[in-house]
Amino acid sequence: MKVLHIASECYPLIKTGGLADVLGALPWAQAQSGADVRVVLPYYPAVAELLPKAQPIDELHTFAGTIILREASYQGLSLYLLDAAHLFARHGNPYHNADYQDYPDNVYRFAALAWVGASLAAGLDQRWGRADVLHAHDWQAGLACAYISHWRVRLKTVFTVHNLAYQGLFAAWHLTELDLPSSMFAIEGLEFHGQLSMLKAGLYYADEITTVSQSYAQEITDKMYGYGLHGLLQHRAAQGRLHGILNGIDPKIWAPETDPYIAQNYSRVKTLKHKTESKYALQQRFGLSEDANKLLLVMVSRLTEQKGADILLEALPRILSDQDVQFVLLGSGEPSLSEAFARLAADYPQQVGVHIGYDEALAHQLIAGGDVIVVPSRFEPCGLTQLYGMAYGTLPLVRHVGGLGDSVRDGQTGFVFHQANAEDLFEAYQRVRTRWDKPRSWQYAQRQAMAEDFAWANAAQRYLELYAQ
Known part of the structure; x- marks a missing residue:
């Protein structure tokens, strides 16, 4: 089974929170189970420092400008990397500046990530071919599900909500700039209170939705935790399309028996x-x-x-x-x-x-x-x-x-x-x-x-x- 993950973070290459930890462990664990897994990630400066020899394999001319598509292997996992200095060459937090102000071009930065990821899942890299499953993570990758739907590509999409509070909301007029039809700007589509919602793109267009725990999958169908999307999530749950899968931890990184950062290793049984x-x-x-x-x-x-x-x-x-x-x-x-x-x-x-x-x-x-x-x-x-x-x-x-x-x-x-x-x-x-x-x-x-x-x-x-x- 060919699985392509699309995400904006992956530990230890780039991390701001738990999303990175998930992408730093889940694809590897799936590969260990026999799946053919690849990850799509921006080529941030922090990533470039760790993977300076990532090889260019294509030059893409997109609505967000020219992107050099690179590939690299990291700890046995294949990565696709989006090299576009005008979009991603920013040190520090990948989403906002030092004053916690979101970058004004985030709409193009992460639409480009989703577009390239969807294109790769659809077979852009002919050597790898088409994915069986595109797995998009959080709002930064949500539009990938919309692109696959719009292009009518025959593959399945999974969208994981790591935190519903962050929705990727942008002005509606950006839609046609992102190679998506205006018809998608509707309640049954990408529209959310007059804005374009990248998160809703994943929730609406994905074949299956997952959240990172069973209880959270239930909670987000309630008004208190649903951030205005509880109605859509109730509908997806009624379809049997909303699932809770509790995150795990990577014992290669988080184990007191082997942790290189701590003063002395210890174990549950003897030490x-x-x-x-x-x-x-x-x-x-x-x-x-x-x-x-x-x-x-x-x-x-x-x-x-x-x-x-x-x-x-x-x-x-x-x-x-x-x-x-x-x-x-x-x-x-x-x-x-x-x-x-x-x-x-x-x-x-x-x-x-x-x-x-x-x-x-x-x-x-x-x-x-x-x-x-x-x-x-x-x-x-x-x-x-x-x-x-x-x-x-x-x-x-x-x-x-x-x-x-x-x-x-x-x-x-x-x-x-x-x-x-x-x-x-x-x-x-x-x-x-x-x-x-x-x-x-x-x-x-x-x-x-x-x-x-x-x-x-x-x-x-x-x-x-x-x-x-």
Whole structure:
């Protein structure tokens, strides 16, 4: 089976969030299962640095200008890369500038990604031929499903929603610039409240839709989580075309037994005690007292209200009134939240450490060194940090929403609260604190969490079964 993934990120080549982690693992897992898998990705500067010898194979003249199509192999996986300096030669975040302002030409940048991806799926590269399945990810690739429908190409399309909140909305007049007919600008098509929606293109035109957890697939059919698209999603669900498949984690990258970033490797069975070395290293890095008996909470997250960063901020002063509790944050996002966490660190210098930004090695060190990883999201399609936490014996404290509720068993592999407010979070924290004071019970929960199987092989097989349908 030939499968072509189209996405705007792929770890470790380019990453801003969980989408990259999925594309960095799912295609490889599918290839291990015998599928012929390729990925289409922009040739960002960060990608070019890692793959400087990517070979040009075609020159495409598109509505977005000339694009050199390159190919490369990375860790055994074949990649198609869009080399167009005027579109993608921008350092840093691939979607916005340093002031968090979206690039004004995103409509052309990601329509071009979708167009080239659809063309490749339709057989543009004659050596590979036509794909059996085009798998588009999030709004940046959504138009690929519309192109395949418009061109009437005989292949199947799958669209995965990683986060419905980001919809790729643009002015309607762009449509005809993107080699799509004006007839597609309709309620039964790409139109969304007078705008062009790249996300809706995937939801409407794909043969099958997936989300990254079972609960999120249900939640987005409800008005509260559907962002105005719940009616369409209810219709697709009634057709049997909406599926939830929980993300996995890549044990080559996220495994305490082999992780090169952490102070000392450890395992669930014999050497869990070595986890303390990572805790000491983290405490030392942030100038906190090196004490295994202090309860160390960590958070690795974008700093947004979606992620519940403000909820945690409100609860932390009560939590930190206990001198035997510490907190370390790694994250970036809304300036007001970044500044609030920085002030918290200044107010509690003996208990709080904050690093604003993102550092992959440091993320591993927080997840290995913490005792609890906090994920208080208002909504969460899947969430990955709670899965990483469980793999490392760092028990998650999560809100029961989306994939968080699907993956964490309250009182067994972590701790769960239900309402998106500081009071409910604090009540759950009190259960954490009570359990922490019972070391044998805490270690039992750690081993339970580390025994959970969230390997990508399971999710990859489910996707292949869906393709086969």
